[in-house]
Amino acid sequence: MNKRLVITFCLLLIVVLAGCSSSNSTDGKNNNQVTGERTETATKAPKTKDGEKPVLRQLMPYNRFNPNNYVVADFIRETTGYEVKYDMLPVENADEKLNLLMANQEPYDFIKISPGQFSHLALSGALEPLDELIEQYGTNMKQVIGEDSWRGAMMDGQIFAIPESSPSGLTVGYGLIYRQDWLEELQLQPPTTLEELVHVLREVKEKKQVIPLSGGKDPFQGEIGAALGWMYGVGNQFKVVDDQITHMVDDPKTIEYLTFMNKLYTEGLLDPEWAINQSNILIERFSSGQSFMYRDGWWNAANITNALTSNYPDAKIGILPPMQDVDGKRGASATGGIENFVAIPKWSTNKEETIKYLDMKFEEETFKTLAIGEEGKHHSVEDGKYFPILPIFEEELNFASDMLTGIDEQRYPTYWQARVRKNPHVQHFFETLQKNGEGIMYHDALTFAPPLPDVSKHMPKLVKFMEDEFIKFITGAEPISNYDNFLQQWRADGGTEMLQAANDWYTSAK
Incomplete structure (x- = not known):
């Protein structure tokens, strides 16, 4: 042999x-x-x-x-x-x-x-x-x-x-949804910048006495981060910078994003149980009138709408378009591959x-x-x-x-949309998210990479590690001044190997 x-x-x-x-x-x-x-x-x-x-x-x-x-x-x-x-x-x-x-x-x-x-x-x-x-x-x-x-x-x-x-x-899967009828009641406009978002959340908290922005066990809120120039989110962790693949943990914008989220949490504008909430809790809070805004996917549209209107028949759901950063740029996190x-x-x-x-x-x-x-x-x-x-x-x-x-x-992405049109609420959410993302979608640098053994080996544990640590930074359980300690641990636990494998592939695929 x-x-x-x-x-x-x-x-x-x-x-x-x-x-x-x-x-x-x-x-x-x-x-x-x-x-x-x-x-x-x-x-x-x-x-x-x-x-x-x-x-x-x-x-x-x-x-x-x-x-x-x-x-x-x-x-x-x-x-x-x-x-x-x-x-x-x-x-x-x-x-x-x-x-x-x-x-x-x-x-x-x-x-x-x-x-x-x-x-x-x-x-x-x-x-x-x-x-x-x-x-x-x-x-x-x-x-x-x-x-x-x-x-x-x-x-x-x-x-x-x-x-x-x-x-x-490549499609946009998630968006920030909110009680449009409450905005109209308070005579507020949907926020287009983070500054406007903070103002709206404060007004809702004061006037409606509800949780302004709910969420849980999901610290990668790309819909908020993109308005800071932080182009990451669910399924988007790698991007190309200066002709090299980099990971979100090495991006200086990540600290800026975590600092902003911590500010929201400290001011009481985020769900106080952000660290422990499960996805079903988020729908329950929104549909029962306990929260104003949270992030969800288009596939949940029927459940969300039916649950809310069963309690509040006249309620209206809004889907927030991507907000602008200080330079007027917008971004929408897309997934596929x-x-x-x-x-x-x-x-x-x-x-x-x-x-x-x-x-x-x-x-x-x-x-x-x-x-x-x-x-x-x-x-x-x-x-x-x-x-x-x-x-x-x-x-x-x-x-x-x-x-x-x-x-x-x-052709198939066009054919496939027949499946989302089986339900009018799912169709509305899906088509709205795609329209909002036209021309501004970004996606992970490894979206079309082959399975890379060193990425597959380390990714699950590193994602869990990031989720746990980011939630601590957001909720103040750990000061953001400790970010360098987190980064060193991330690299030691396989992050360096993973990033090297990603760049080796990227170089060979040019």
Whole structure:
């Protein structure tokens, strides 16, 4: 054996042992759960006659439906001419099950996996490089998947998967919502600067005797920070400064942001229980008339509106546009990037046919029907916007996104919006946030980076560390003068490694 094969064999052997250990320590029903039809293909690849298309096998993430008897699967089979047998990973211990299947070289032709799972399998040598296959058979996918996404699916200069980016593209997810009827009652205008925000919060506190700005366990309030020039927020921690990637902890604006938030807290303009509030508490306080403003996502719009109007039928909700900084600039934190990877195991016997099949799903009309069904039956079009026809859209296409194996990055964000239009409140919140963010969105510098092991390794613990420390700074439990101590600890706990890995990728991707 050559050195690479020896290393790969050893890694896979370790995975097998780990998987077996996990199997012995968990509930058998969950650990062995694989949803879908199981045939002889579980132990050997199906045989085909010359000229016939092979039966392909796909492994996919868990969801609460059976893809083998799903209407979208029927459409795909009829349109492409390929029969596909689908299996799902279990709802619990999915990583362990995937590792065991790959270590056993289960004959899947392609697998739809998470970024973390992709990183692990690519680095262990379990996935087939796809550059030549895509060049030869991937005509459609090359046209509809952008360069940034392809770079995100590369390891050591080779493409190891088809990247499936966020269905909505880069979008604004959160905004500050407030009681518009209270502003009107107090004859106040929505704030456009931080100075105006402080004035409004003070007036509301004095006149309404409520919590001016509620929140909790979320110290990264980008909607406020952007008005200080602090361009970070939920999912946005890295940015490029002077042609290098830097992290928010190293940005001098971070101390300015924390100082401002501490000022609000000290003055009683922030929720006194900011350090312990859970998300459900925020909705309860807002809907019961205990708070004036807080930050939430568009996906919660129906819950927020229904809860508030059930208590106050005449209440009105406002969505605050991004505020200006001292130079008149505004910013809106956007998120997106690659959500899934579609890869081919090295031992697949149908690599060429798999790429041919996957590419057929990117054909314009095929992809459109796969994503949002038939016009006049599943959806309608008004002024270039797609609207679902209910209830059949929900009944037949609720899990259509699970059947995707990559997206048309130009068209799908427009198609996908049919899903937010299933509810008028969700539609209003989503469309308002996107309109407010037009031309001023910013996003994380690693949004389209491939999974970076040193980032994945350290990010969870460092995010938790930052959350805990930032909340202490905001609430005064720890003085901001101790920020340097926090920064030294952050670097020592993996921050330096993480930042180096980010810059190594950035340099190589230029």
